[in-house]
Structure formats: structure tokens, C-alpha cells
Amino acid sequence: MPKPNGVKPTSSQSGPTILDVARKARVSKSLVSMVIRGEDGVSPKNREAVLKAIEDLNYRPNVIARSLVERRTRMLGVMISDLRNPFFGDVVSGIQMRAEELGYRVLFNTGDCVPKLEEAAIESLLELRADGLILAAPRVDDAIIERACRVLPVVVLNRDTSATCSDSVTNDNIAGASLAVEHLAGLGHTRIAHIDGGSGAGASVRREGYLRAMQRLGLGHNTLTIEGAFTEEGGYRGAREFLKSSPLPTAIFAANDISAIGALRALEEAGLHTPTDVSVVGYDNTSLAALHQISLTSVHQFGADNGRLGVECLIERIEGKRSTPRHEVHAPTLVVRSSTGPPPRNLKALA
Amino acid sequence: MPKPNGVKPTSSQSGPTILDVARKARVSKSLVSMVIRGEDGVSPKNREAVLKAIEDLNYRPNVIARSLVERRTRMLGVMISDLRNPFFGDVVSGIQMRAEELGYRVLFNTGDCVPKLEEAAIESLLELRADGLILAAPRVDDAIIERACRVLPVVVLNRDTSATCSDSVTNDNIAGASLAVEHLAGLGHTRIAHIDGGSGAGASVRREGYLRAMQRLGLGHNTLTIEGAFTEEGGYRGAREFLKSSPLPTAIFAANDISAIGALRALEEAGLHTPTDVSVVGYDNTSLAALHQISLTSVHQFGADNGRLGVECLIERIEGKRSTPRHEVHAPTLVVRSSTGPPPRNLKALA
DNA sequence: AGCCGGAAATGGAACGTTCCAATACCCGCC
DNA sequence: GGCGGGTATTGGAACGTTCCATTTCCGGCT
Numbered sequence: 020m021p022k023p024n025g026v027k028p029t030s031s032q033s034g035p036t037i038l039d040v041a042r043k044a045r046v047s048k049s050l051v052s053m054v055i056r057g058e059d060g061v062s063p064k065n066r067e068a069v070l071k072a073i074e075d076l077n078y079r080p081n082v083i084a085r086s087l088v089e090r091r092t093r094m095l096g097v098m099i100s101d102l103r104n105p106f107f108g109d110v111v112s113g114i115q116m117r118a119e120e121l122g123y124r125v126l127f128n129t130g131d132c133v134p135k136l137e138e139a140a141i142e143s144l145l146e147l148r149a150d151g152l153i154l155a156a157p158r159v160d161d162a163i164i165e166r167a168c169r170v171l172p173v174v175v176l177n178r179d180t181s182a183t184c185s186d187s188v189t190n191d192n193i194a195g196a197s198l199a200v201e202h203l204a205g206l207g208h209t210r211i212a213h214i215d216g217g218s219g220a221g222a223s224v225r226r227e228g229y230l231r232a233m234q235r236l237g238l239g240h241n242t243l244t245i246e247g248a249f250t251e252e253g254g255y256r257g258a259r260e261f262l263k264s265s266p267l268p269t270a271i272f273a274a275n276d277i278s279a280i281g282a283l284r285a286l287e288e289a290g291l292h293t294p295t296d297v298s299v300v301g302y303d304n305t306s307l308a309a310l311h312q313i314s315l316t317s318v319h320q321f322g323a324d325n326g327r328l329g330v331e332c333l334i335e336r337i338e339g340k341r342s343t344p345r346h347e348v349h350a351p352t353l354v355v356r357s358s359t360g361p362p363p364r365n366l367k368a369l370a
Numbered sequence: 371m372p373k374p375n376g377v378k379p380t381s382s383q384s385g386p387t388i389l390d391v392a393r394k395a396r397v398s399k400s401l402v403s404m405v406i407r408g409e410d411g412v413s414p415k416n417r418e419a420v421l422k423a424i425e426d427l428n429y430r431p432n433v434i435a436r437s438l439v440e441r442r443t444r445m446l447g448v449m450i451s452d453l454r455n456p457f458f459g460d461v462v463s464g465i466q467m468r469a470e471e472l473g474y475r476v477l478f479n480t481g482d483c484v485p486k487l488e489e490a491a492i493e494s495l496l497e498l499r500a501d502g503l504i505l506a507a508p509r510v511d512d513a514i515i516e517r518a519c520r521v522l523p524v525v526v527l528n529r530d531t532s533a534t535c536s537d538s539v540t541n542d543n544i545a546g547a548s549l550a551v552e553h554l555a556g557l558g559h560t561r562i563a564h565i566d567g568g569s570g571a572g573a574s575v576r577r578e579g580y581l582r583a584m585q586r587l588g589l590g591h592n593t594l595t596i597e598g599a600f601t602e603e604g605g606y607r608g609a610r611e612f613l614k615s616s617p618l619p620t621a622i623f624a625a626n627d628i629s630a631i632g633a634l635r636a637l638e639e640a641g642l643h644t645p646t647d648v649s650v651v652g653y654d655n656t657s658l659a660a661l662h663q664i665s666l667t668s669v670h671q672f673g674a675d676n677g678r679l680g681v682e683c684l685i686e687r688i689e690g691k692r693s694t695p696r697h698e699v700h701a702p703t704l705v706v707r708s709s710t711g712p713p714p715r716n717l718k719a720l721a
Numbered sequence: 722a723g724c725c726g727g728a729a730a731t732g733g734a735a736c737g738t739t740c741c742a743a744t745a746c747c748c749g750c751c
Numbered sequence: 752g753g754c755g756g757g758t759a760t761t762g763g764a765a766c767g768t769t770c771c772a773t774t775t776c777c778g779g780c781t
Contacts, residue, residue, distance in 0.1 A: 084767035103459035435737035
């Protein structure tokens with residue numbers, strides 16, 4: 020097969036390029052580029068012709084090539100630790116909306132809560148040359164975050180990190196834990212246990228908040244912290260552990276909603292009723308907590324707002340409007356539902 | 371400021387390049403490229419040197435540049451219609467794992483269930499030049515899917531589409547609906563209503579399956595279809611509507627788990643008990659259905675498996691191993707829990 | 722008619738890779 | 752000691768854009 024003489028084989032495989040458009044519209048590639056980017060200084064006649072050619076050829080700009088020369092991608096990389104937790108649905112929603120408004124595209128990723136996989140997910144986003152990184156409750160080591168910071172702007176959501184290089188948006192976990200404990204204490208509970216989030220993001224701060232609140236309320240001698248996880252299973256196991264203690268605390272503050280639900284299951288299996296026998300408080304106020312059948316009292320944090328704010332922080336950095344870290348802390352609120360009530364009388368007497 | 375004479379300013383802004391590595395290791399860029407891609411035919415000495423240089427410089431290959439020349443990205447674009455529905459958590463999980471195994475990276479996107487936004491999300495993935503596209507229960511028009519097919523391989527998950535150009539992986543919604551109806555009929559129900567998924571993906575087929583099963587069981591005269599949606603709210607509104615009918619059907623087959631939960635809420639508000647007064651069946655068998663407090667009988671479809679299979683289909687196409695469409699249909703199963711039971715006696719007598 | 726200035730249009734270099742054809746190197750053998 | 756043949760290495764072109772410096776165009780003014 021003799022090769023065509025000199026004529027560029029007008030890219031057959033992957034769509035038409037800017038050159039095909041230029042040829043068709045009988046102008047230079049530069050002019051096509053100007054039209055695409057909406058620059059002015061193009062004569063109406065030519066603009067028209069280019070637009071028509073683009074339409075006719077079904078041309079789609081190649082962002083890959085564009086990114087290469089612009090040395091930016093206009094992409095925000097987002098690593099979500101847990102896609103099964105509906106809380107992150109809110110967060111993602113907020114991120115997406117705000118990014119869209121500000122002219123960036125968003126790409127998600129997950130490591131399914133496994134630190135090694137999360138690390139790989141982050142690495143993947145770095146290789147793609149995202150302009151900035153949002154980490155939603157990452158399980159990875161601070162060192163990984165620091166390393167990423169050296170390459171691009173990073174915002175950490177919903178996790179307290181000692182990494183000083185990144186921005187962060189969190190809710191005030193100390194205050195949130197206080198809300199939970201104070202609510203329970205206000206109902207008359209004195210023995211309040213905490214099933215924590217194990218090594219999950221934010222777990223240690225909520226634990227700390229719990230301990231401090233108990234102390235402050237003069238219940239320091241009654242603290243009981245049980246290891247759990249931010250999963251249904253974690254809450255279930257934690258509650259099973261809880262059931263072994265004696266005298267049995269009359270209330271549980273769980274690390275988050277999902278684990279609270281796990282705890283509820285364990286309690287029910289043991290024949291205990293909520294809130295008559297044991298009160299339970301969750302955290303996140305996800306759609307799950309609101310479900311009528313569950314109706315879980317929960318600490319509300321503003322997922323979508325966190326997402327939006329995270330995007331704003333990131334873009335400030337990307338566009339060089341700021342270079343010092345920004346740490347936003349939002350105040351959570353308490354939503355009371357029917358999983359909490361006064362402690363049982365007999366047990367109270369027993370105490 | 372006089373510009374340095376001829377010496378390349380060793381890229382200061384965005385990280386080191388392959389050239390920096392080559393310079394440092396005192397070899398050619400081609401050789402560095404070979405090492406990076408793990409080709410053999412490189413002397414141990416040089417491989418060593420290159421590896422060290424990469425390490426020292428903290429070099430990270432630029433996939434943007436690589437993609438440009440390779441004319442492929444090794445990326446699968448995934449558009450998820452609803453990140454709040456835990457069912458898709460499973461799907462994503464399956465996609466991610468299989469893609470990883472096969473050497474592709476995965477990028478997610480969502481349009482938050484809004485057709486226009488989903489369209490934009492898909493467009494975004496196309497512009498990024500993903501090698502293939504997975505659409506999970508997309509809400510967009512078939513025409514959009516057809517258009518995408520002309521550019522790259524597409525797999526549609528969990529939605530019946532008339533687009534013939536794409537592959538698809540679905541569960542057999544007809545069979546699933548049958549399972550639900552037969553289960554209820556087997557318990558003695560004769561008046562079984564269906565709260566459907568409105569215009570959502572797969573809704574019409576499940577409706578069809580419901581109607582056919584009712585017919586087949588000789589209950590054709592008792593069908594009642596109510597418009598709903600694949601959301602908690604949709605199920606709630608549907609059930610409110612349902613409550614107006616008389617005589618009241620004794621069972622509801624809801625379009626999916628979330629809407630079933632909404633329906634449960636409406637029923638409970640109306641003072642009806644499940645399953646004593648009304649039995650309810652959901653679809654998807656999400657983690658929600660399994661929650662002890664909800665314990666919803668549900669049609670199980672294999673989300674993670676669907677995801678995995680979708681990836682396989684896609685990659686077959688990408689790698690040119692197949693060019694005819696493949697349509698996989700999985701048989702769903704029924705998971706019986708405590709939201710279903712025999713119909714109430716008195717109502718039965720009334721019928 | 723020639724000149725000038727601004728607007729419009731253009732060609733070439735660059736972005737950081739991969740790929741390929743061409744070259745350099747090395748070793749043993751006649 | 753030159754030659755053959757394989758292995759190792761290399762430079763240049765290409766990928767599809769943007770950006771910039773230059774060139775072309777055109778109308779009005781002297």
C-alpha cells in the first residue's frame with residue numbers, strides 16, 4: 020500500500036483535531052483555537068465558519084493536549100474514603116456544585132477505606148496532574164498528605180490532621196461530642212459510654228471531646244471508651260463489648276450514625292430497648308438517622324457546606340490568591356430524635 | 371535580565387521531567403522512558419542509575435503527556451447517577467477492583483440524578499478522552515448514549531436501554547418483579563400494589579414485570595400501579611397515594627429499597643403495621659434493607675458483580691477483542707426478611 | 722500615491738511523553 | 752584484526768493543543 024503523498028492522513032482513529040477544523044473552515048489553527056477559547060478579535064465571518072466546521076465535524080477539544088501546554092488541568096481531584104456512607108453523598112454534592120460554578124471539573128476516586136488503596140488513589144490523582152486535591156476523611160498517614168502538599172494544594176475535609184501544609188475544613192468534633200454528652204447528661208444519664216471510630220478520621224478527637232465533656236460535667240469517673248469503627252460492624256462489635264460491662268451504662272455515644280445503627284442492632288439482639296433501657300446518639304445526621312424506623316438522635320454536620328468551602332479554599336490556593344494555610348472549623352448542631360430519653364429508673368437506683 | 375545561554379532552565383514550576391532524570395542519570399531520555407515502562411533490554415547498571423535519579427528527584431511520570439502520544443488514557447470514565455443510594459457503593463466497589471486488576475484507572479463523576487447535569491458529566495468524561503465509559507443507571511436520553519457510543523465503547527449498567535450500540539449489564543427486572551409478586555402471592559396476598567420508579571432507570575421494566583406476574587397468577591384484575599420515584603420521598607408520596615385506594619391492597623412492591631423505606635414511613639404514620647397490616651417488598655437489597663430496624667424483604671441484585679462485569683465488557687471492547695454488543699442479564703434472587711407476612715385475616719374476608 | 726496604525730490572521734515553538742529507525746558498542750571467531 | 756550479529760543506547764518525529772511574535776490586511780489621512 021503506497022502511502023499518500025504528503026497529504027496528512029486527516030486523523031482517522033481518534034476524532035477530528037483542530038487542524039481538521041482549520042482546514043474545513045479555511046483558516047489557520049490559531050484562529051480556530053481563538054474561537055474555541057472565546058477570545059475576541061476574530062471577524063464575525065470567520066468565527067461563523069469555524070463554528071460551523073466544528074459542528075459539521077463533531078469536533079471536541081482535546082483537553083489532554085490543552086492541559087499539556089497550559090500546564091494545568093482545571094481538574095480537582097477528590098478522594099472519598101467511604102462511598103457507602105451517605106454522609107459523603109452530601110459532601111460530594113457540595114463539591115461538585117461549587118466546582119462547576121467556579122469553572123473546574125471534578126474527578127472522584129476512592130480507596131474503599133483501605134489506607135494502602137487510598138494512597139494509590141491519591142497517587143493516581145497526582146499523576147493525572149489535578150490542579151488541587153480534596154481528601155474527604157482520608158485514612159492515610161499524615162506523611163502522605165504532607166508529600167502531596169509539596170506538589171499541589173491540598174484540602175483535608177472532616178479529619179483533624181497535624182499536617183500543617185494543607186488547608187482543612189472540619190466540624191468542631193470537640194463541640195459535637197459535647198453536644199451529645201450534654202444532651203444525655205441533661206436527660207439524667209450519668210454513665211455514658213463511647214464507642215469510638217477506632218483509627219478512622221476524626222475518631223480520636225471525638226473521643227477526646229467525649230472525655231472532656233464527661234470531666235467537665237463531673238462524670239469523669241464514669242467514662243467508658245470502647246474501640247469501634249466508622250462502620251455498622253464496628254458499632255455492632257463495640258456494643259457487644261459494651262454489654263459485658265457492669266453496671267451497664269445507660270447511654271451510648273457512637274462515633275457516627277452507621278456505627279450507632281450497628282450498636283442498635285446489638286442492643287436489640289440482647290433484648291434491650293431504645294431508649295427505655297439504653298439511649299443512643301450518633302454523629303453526622305445522615306439520611307439514615309432520619310429514617311423513621313431508626314430515628315436516631317445525632318450530631319449534625321454540614322456535609323454539603325464543607326464540600327463547597329473545601330472547593331473554595333482549594334481554588335484560592337490554585338489561583339495563587341493565598342499561600343498560608345486556612346483551617347475552617349464549623350460548629351455542629353444536635354438533632355434530637357427518639358433514640359434518646361431519660362435513663363431507666365431501676366438502673367438509676369442501682370448506680 | 372539576560373536569558374541563560376542555551377541551557378534549558380531545568381523546569382522550575384511543575385516538577386521534574388523525564389529529561390531532568392536523564393540528565394541526572396547521564397543517559398538519554400529514551401532510556402529513562404524504557405525503565406519507566408519496565409521494558410527489558412536495559413543494562414542493570416543504567417536501570418539502577420535511572421531508578422536512583424527518579425527517586426532523588428521525586429520524579430512522577432506525566433500521564434497527560436503520555437496519554438497524548440499514546441492516544442489512550444487507560445482511564446475508565448464512570449458516571450454514577452446517585453451517590454446517595456448505597457447500592458451504587460457496591461457497584462463502584464466492583465468497578466474499582468476489577469479495573470485495578472486489569473491495569474486501568476477509574477474516574478467517577480455524577481450528575482446528581484439531574485439529566486442535564488448527567489449529560490454534562492458524560493461530556494466531561496468524553497473530553498477527558500477516557501478510553502471507555504460506564505454509565506450506572508443513567509437518567510439521560512438514549513440519544514445521548516448513542517452519541518457517546520460513536521466516540522468510545524460504552525457500557526450501561528442497571529438500566530434497560532434501547533440503544534443498541536452499547537454493551538449492558540442489568541439484572542433481569544422482569545424476573546425480579548416476579549420474585550417479589552410470587553413471594554407475596556405465595557403468602558396469600560391477592561391485592562398487591564406497585565409503587566414504581568417514575569422515569570428512573572429500569573422503572574418501566576419492573577412495572578412491566580409486576581403486571582405480567584400479576585396476570586400470570588390470575589390477579590390481573592387486582593393490579594394497582596402508583597407513580598413514585600427511586601427516592602425515599604418518592605416512596606413516601608406513592609404510599610400516601612396508595613392509602614387513598616379502597617379496598618386497600620394488602621401488599622406493596624416498591625421500585626427499590628429507598629422508596630420502600632419511604633413507603634414504610636407513610637404506612638407507619640397512617641397507623642398501619644408491617645407486615646401485619648401491609649407487607650412491603652423492596653428492590654436492590656442494599657445495606658439499608660439489611661438494617662435490623664428495617665429488615666426489608668428485597669430483591670437482591672449483585673451490584674459489585676455488575677460493576678466487575680461492566681469493566682470486563684468495556685475492556686474487551688477497548689482492546690478490540692470484540693466489536694458486537696454484549697448484553698448481560700443476571701438473575702436476581704429474593705431475600706426474605708420481616709417486612710412481609712400473610713395478609714390480615716379480616717381484610718382477606720372483606721375481599 | 723504613499724504611508725501609518727490598528728485589527729485580524731498566521732506559522733512556529735513549546736508542553737512531556739512514546740515510538741521507531743538508526744547508531745554505537747561489545748564479544749567471539751575465523 | 753576485521754567482521755558479523757546481537758544487545759544497548761540514542762536522537763528525532765509525533766501527539767493536539769496554546770501562546771507569542773510576526774505578518775497581512777485594510778481604511779483613512781496627508
